[in-house]
Amino acid sequence: MGQFSSSRRALVRLGVAGVGAWVAGCAVVPQPAKPRVVVVGGGWGGLGAARTLAEGGQVAVTLIEPNDAFMSCPLSVHYVAGFTAASDYQRSYANVDRAGIRRVRARVTEIDRAGSVVVAGGERHPYDFLVLSPGVEYIEEAVQGYAAAREQLPVGFRAFEQQAVRRQVDAFLERGGEFVITVPKPPYRCPPAPYERAFLIAEQMKRRGTKGKIVVVDANPNPMPPPIAAPIVNAMKSVYSREIEYVTNTEVSAVDIGRRVLVTPTGDVRFTAANMVLPMRAPALIRQAGLGERWAAVRLPSFQSQADEKIYIVGDAQGTPLPKSGHVAFGAGKQVAHDIERRVAGQPAPAASGAVTLPAGICWAAVTHNEAIMINVAASVEPGQAPKLSFQVDPKHSLASGQGAQQWGESMWNQMLG
Known part of the structure; x- marks a missing residue:
């Protein structure tokens, strides 16, 4: 009897908010809430x-x-x-x-x-x-006049924004003209993305017989980061020499949506449609x-x-x-x-102690609907030092990498959402 009373008093001290109870004659040990x-x-x-x-x-x-x-x-x-x-x-x-x-x-x-x-x-x-x-968010103030032209010049580098760019592409492929894609200085989300957009739109131009050209206005001297430059430039020259004009070292400072021109230090760039990839933060x-x-x-x-x-x-x-x-x-x-x-x-x-492996980066730059360039980045860091990156990049686009990209995507989406 004395033992039972002692146990009961201990339970009362635990409180009455469900932190202690008697079940089938046994006390339930209170469990702390999960962090x-x-x-x-x-x-x-x-x-x-x-x-x-x-x-x-x-x-x-x-x-x-x-x-x-x-x-x-x-x-x-x-x-x-x-x-x-x-x-x-x-x-x-x-x-x-x-x-x-x-x-x-x-x-x-x-x-x-x-x-x-x-x-x-x-x-x-x-x-x-x-x-x-x-x-990310876009640094709209980096390009004078962009805020007023936002609805007509979607960036499309965030989820569900792609629809607005798709509408621009559809209209361009129907009527032709000059489709301008701008590339900011890094860092920005998915470095190959502006170039692969140019490639696949150019492929559609070929298929549909669209009259006009794509102008890639790059703030950098070459596609960035440097390890991807050679295969990207090679694809421009070997696959899309008639459809793509590549302009380097040219940073856009302003947009005049009324005149449909981008302002650069070397002169205005006219456009029928433009996909401005803005600097990001x-x-x-x-x-x-x-x-x-x-x-x-x-x-x-x-x-x-x-x-x-x-x-x-x-x-x-x-x-x-x-x-x-x-x-x-x-x-x-x-x-x-x-x-x-x-x-x-x-x-x-x-x-x-020593180098610690950081998350790897696997990326695929589409050159055609079926072919891609694989970009594999390994990274590590040692205490007190900057990270070290090591790139493995396909020297040329291939069907195998195009298939690999799709398989990779399905695998990743399944891990996240399956």
């Missing part, structure tokens, strides 16, 4: 983190994403140029929901580093750890939270914010020399998920 991880952004980096954390089961995961579905930017050039349907690159978040991830359809407007994020409408979502994968959210200026400042190899050890930044918003590509973003998301799991388990950080 809360909020992931901002349902793209490649955010899904890499959220799915990995959900599989581990050590934390409660909330994914905040304004779109109600996923659309891949990688490989969507085939849709932009009119070869495939948009649905080929879109996926439902249904399996994300089934994985036990709490998904909130909203746009984050503020980060309170005391431990919560605020979404449009004012709702707060508390976190113990925060993973940011918010993508991390979204304003990064600056609002004091996490960086143009790009988020992170520590490698952990991708932790230099300003706040509870915050990780992955994907294109992070400011390291790593390629701004979907594959790198996904790998970094998985990596930070494992680091959060390590910290939740109370395990020490690995001792820093």
